Amino acid sequence: MKIKFYGTRGSIPVCEKDFQKYGGNTTCLYVRMNNRIIIIDAGTGIRSLGKELIDSEDSIYNEIYLAFSHFHWDHIQGFPFFLPAYDISRKLIISALGKNVESLDLKTILGGQMKQEYFPIPMEQMGAKIEFLKVESQEYSGPDFHVKTTEHNHPGKAHSYRIESEGKSVVFCTDIEHTNGIDGRIIEIARDADILIHDAQYTPAELEDKRNWGHSSYSQAIEVAKRANVKKLILTHHDPDHNDQFLDEMEQECKDLFEDVCLARELMEFEL
Numbered sequence: 001m002k003i004k005f006y007g008t009r010g011s012i013p014v015c016e017k018d019f020q021k022y023g024g025n026t027t028c029l030y031v032r033m034n035n036r037i038i039i040i041d042a043g044t045g046i047r048s049l050g051k052e053l054i055d056s057e058d059s060i061y062n063e064i065y066l067a068f069s070h071f072h073w074d075h076i077q078g079f080p081f082f083l084p085a086y087d088i089s090r091k092l093i094i095s096a097l098g099k100n101v102e103s104l105d106l107k108t109i110l111g112g113q114m115k116q117e118y119f120p121i122p123m124e125q126m127g128a129k130i131e132f133l134k135v136e137s138q139e140y141s142g143p144d145f146h147v148k149t150t151e152h153n154h155p156g157k158a159h160s161y162r163i164e165s166e167g168k169s170v171v172f173c174t175d176i177e178h179t180n181g182i183d184g185r186i187i188e189i190a191r192d193a194d195i196l197i198h199d200a201q202y203t204p205a206e207l208e209d210k211r212n213w214g215h216s217s218y219s220q221a222i223e224v225a226k227r228a229n230v231k232k233l234i235l236t237h238h239d240p241d242h243n244d245q246f247l248d249e250m251e252q253e254c255k256d257l258f259e260d261v262c263l264a265r266e267l268m269e270f271e272l
């Protein structure tokens with residue numbers, strides 16, 4: 001299994017030069033398994049991923065699974081710029097999680113930002129075969145992978161994912177606000193994972209002023225990692241006001257608290 005970060009920024013893309021080390025694009029994670037790829041979230045980072053996929057001869061990219069943590073703008077705004085969606089030879093399977101989510105809603109959510117008031121090409125004219133998949137179960141399996149999900153607290157709700165394949169496990173948990181202590185569902189889904197990717201938009205001090213904004217501090221992410229016994233912790237959804245120097249210092253503080261931790265950088269990749 002391979003994972004690669006195409007977007008690590010939270011809330012809104014940033015392009016200033018002192019933000020380039022950790023990256024300015026909003027959330028997009030690429031996960032490659034033996035016979036399948038899954039993309040989680042379509043923040044602005046999905047644009048460069050799309051360009052790579054479209055240039056590749058690899059037939060694995062003919063069928064692309066796109067899943068979402070949730071549908072806040074920073075997690076969907078790259079979708080209209082995802083080139084494989086304009087290629088008639090490709091199939092996109094876009095999944096929505098949860099019993100109450102209608103696949104029609106998903107079409108409205110993604111297509112809504114492509115209405116003529118906002119974007120020149122409507123979603124129906126993109127070209128690729130787009131299938132909307134409503135996933136009601138919290139777990140689903142393919143021939144060589146297993147995905148577990150859990151809902152977590154965020155304004156409008158969001159979902160965490162655990163993807164297991166080839167005996168390895170990656171957990172993706174962003175846009176989470178822990179209330180009344182650490183959310184036990186996250187400890188459970190992250191249990192013994194090889195990699196936990198966790199929201200760490202704030203420092204513990206900043207979190208005090210950002211209650212109900214839907215995010216975590218790095219110390220909460222570390223607490224999850226410790227209690228869930230994960231091997232490696234990667235912190236993401238960097239605040240758009242945190243420049244490289246700030247994040248360098250934050251990473252150093254985290255390293256004093258957890259053995260194997262780093263802040264996600266755009267285009268950082270890991271083989272498991």
Ligand SMILES: [Zn+2]
Binds near residue numbers: 027072
């Ligand atoms: Zn977000």
Ligand SMILES: [Zn+2]
Binds near residue numbers: 154
């Ligand atoms: Zn959000």
